Amino acid sequence: MSEVKISAEPRTEFGKGGARRTRRAGLVPAVLYGHGEKPTHIALPAREFAAAIRKGGANQLFAIEVSDGTQVLALPKAIQRDPIKDSFEHIDLLLVRRGEKVTVDVAVRLTGEAAKDTLIVHDHDTLSVTADATKVPDHLEASVEGLQAGTQVTAADVKLPSGVELVADPTLSVASVTAAPTAEQLEATLPEVEEAGEETAEEAEAGEETAETPAAEGEQAEAKTEA
Known part of the structure; x- marks a missing residue:
């Protein structure tokens, strides 16, 4: 996954009032942490961040340039959204380095079509894996092509790109194929x-x-x- 460059501003106001003022200004409150360093509070442009997440997914790699001259690489670790407005409330960003291995949850997409007269239940839509911080896949794929009722697709059946290792239990059910109800x-x-x-x-x-x-x-x- 390619990195997205995004600007940021140091954040000096804290608490609910400060967060509201930050969001009204079109920014999202965020914090950078990791590598044993003291957390850094910043504000990111909401529109640019949202566009990057829509395109690259929740594990989008960001090259952040803070207005004080600081330049870092970071991955979203936790994103808080407003359930009504569907806007970003707060973002936790994990500092990473090139070549560093990170553990992340990656979305799983089902491909293909199961046998006739069956239904597919997506039991788990993400899997925990380790990967190079600069090469985290935006999604993984699991095939259900031709599967009969009573079949399960487990984490071990999911295709993993080169350099990506499974952390989740290999026996974890990703999808189940059941018989469709008859007339x-x-x-x-x-x-x-x-x-x-x-x-x-x-x-x-x-x-x-x-x-x-x-x-x-x-x-x-x-x-x-x-x-």
Whole structure:
């Protein structure tokens, strides 16, 4: 994966108030740490960072140039997002060096088509691996081509690029192939749905009768008064 150059500014304001002001300025609060060095608080341009993550994935390598002259390489270690706005709230960045091995979680994509009348369940969509910090793959691939129902694809079945080693348990299930429900099985559920619908209708009719009773009694009471 190629590195993305991105500028950064030293961050001197901390706490929730400082973070909000940073985000309002179009920046994302971040911290650089690793190699036994004291954490460095910086702010990254939100739009540029988001574009890089969309293109390169969560393990995108960044060449960060801080305005004070500092230049470092870093990988995102933890990214906090606003679940409603889908914006970045805070980023933890791990300092790395060229040639250094790092352990990361990489996305797994399923390729191919399983046998007819089957369903595929993606049990785990990431796997933990070690790789050169400058050569972390943006994704891994696992084939389900032609697999029959009852088959599993494990971590050991996933293709690993040269220089990438598996850290996850080799027996970990990445995907499971199950039999798709037959038409008869689907039809077997229909009577239950219909019965539930009939009960609901009966309850509705009973509710209408109950609702009409007070009104009828009221009309009788009015008739007696007039008499």
